[in-house]
Amino acid sequence: MHSKRLTYFGLLGRFADAEFASEALFAALNLIGLYHDSILVRAAESLEPSKKPIPSAHNKYTRYWINLSKTYQRASFALTFLQYTDVLMEMGVQKKWGKQAKWRLITTIEFIKVICRIILFYMTQERTVVNPTIPRREIDPSIFNQEENSTTGNQTWIGQNTRCERDNLSSVINNNTTFNNNIINDYLMSKVLYSEDIRKPSELVHRLHGIGKFAELLYIIRPLIYVFALQKYGNRSWKPWVLSIFIELLAKVFFDHFYKKKVPGGYRWISTLEKEEHKRRIRLFLFYILRGPFYEKFTRPKINNFCQSVSNKPILSLFGGILRDYQPLWENIYFYSASS
Structure with missing residues (x-):
């Protein structure tokens, strides 16, 4: 999510409150995108079965719980809304009411996020909370144009024994495309089913119990x-930084133990969706280099030295300028490196 903000780097430093304007643009585009996605999903439901896109494991799983539980739906959209707007709200409150009000807001937002994730955890019958908690955009709007522009001829056939509707081979070959083996291979590969494709959506993520359940709750809170520790010890103290990374590492160790001992086949046999989520959590450890005393003592001097060394070099100086523009945000805006 944070990387998307680079889209608006051109606004930074161009005028007063450029950072706030760029963040407002980021939040607005993402919220509009949520509404647009809901329109695409409803439109895709009217397509012929053979034309409907095959959902990914993530979308299959999250849409299942959204359709099953209104509570899950509300909690997931509330969490997503906060993730899209937390930086914007922090900037606005800090500008209007100062740092004390900012930290009250941060505590409130993190508390609501924890509540939302705990609700999602129990609504999914104690399964790992995947991120994002809502389906990703996977529907290409061009499929609707293809539907409108398709020929009026018979594009499907019905099996005599199974009575299942299937595409004609001619329906997958564009009239303007030379017939070749790649077309057939691509079409057949798109129809291949893997083990996860035939699993029930709820089976794509294992239920947690014992140490696995404790690990997930530990990760959620x-x-x-970390916020409480920051307010008690300050941003320059190593205690909040060490405490936070210790909790994350402890949760990871507990997860590894759970999958090794409690899941048949161990970590190698968990679903792709679970692997993606745990890899994402590992990548989030990189944000620790932008936090607290580690940033002050190690990361910031390295960034300053790099920016200084490339200040007179073409192209590289542009990249150095972007880093310079973003430094105040990393240093002063909590949610830029919070990974929550």
Whole structure:
């Protein structure tokens, strides 16, 4: 999510409150995107079965719970809304009411996020909370144009024994495309089913119990503990930084133990969706280099030296300028590196 903000780097430093304007643009585009996605999903439901896009494991799983539980739906959209707007709200409150009000807001937002994730955890019958908690955009709007422009001829046939509707081979070959083996291979590969494609949506993520359940709850409350520690010891103290990374590492160790001992086949046999989520959590450790005393003592001097060394070099100086523009945000805006 944070990387998308680079889209608006051109606004930074161009006028007063450029950072606030760029963040407002980021939040607005993402919220509009949520509404647009809901329109695409409803439109795709009217397509012929053979034309409907095959959902990914993530979308299959999250849409299942959204359709099953209104509580899950509300909690997931509330969490997504906060993730899209937390930086914007922090900027606005800090500008209007100062740092004390900002930290009250941060604590409130992190508390609500924890509540939302705990609700999602129990609504999914104690399964790992995947991120994002809502379906991703996977529907290409061009499929609707293809539907409108398709020929009026018979594009499907019905099996005599199974009575299942299938595409004619001619329906997958564009009239302007030379017939070749690649077309057939691409079409057949798109129809291949893997083990996860035939699993029930709820089976795409294992239920947690014992140490696995404790690990997930520990991971969920970690950001709130970090905020309380920051307010008690300050941003320059190593205690909040060490406490936060210790909790995340402890949760990871507990997860590894759970999958090794409690899941048949161990970590190698968990679903792709679970692997993606745990890889994402590992990548989020990189944000620790932008936090607290580690940033002050190690990361910031390195960034300053790099920017200084490339200041007179073409192209590289542009990249250095972008880093310079973003430094105040990393240093002063909590949610830029919060990974929550």
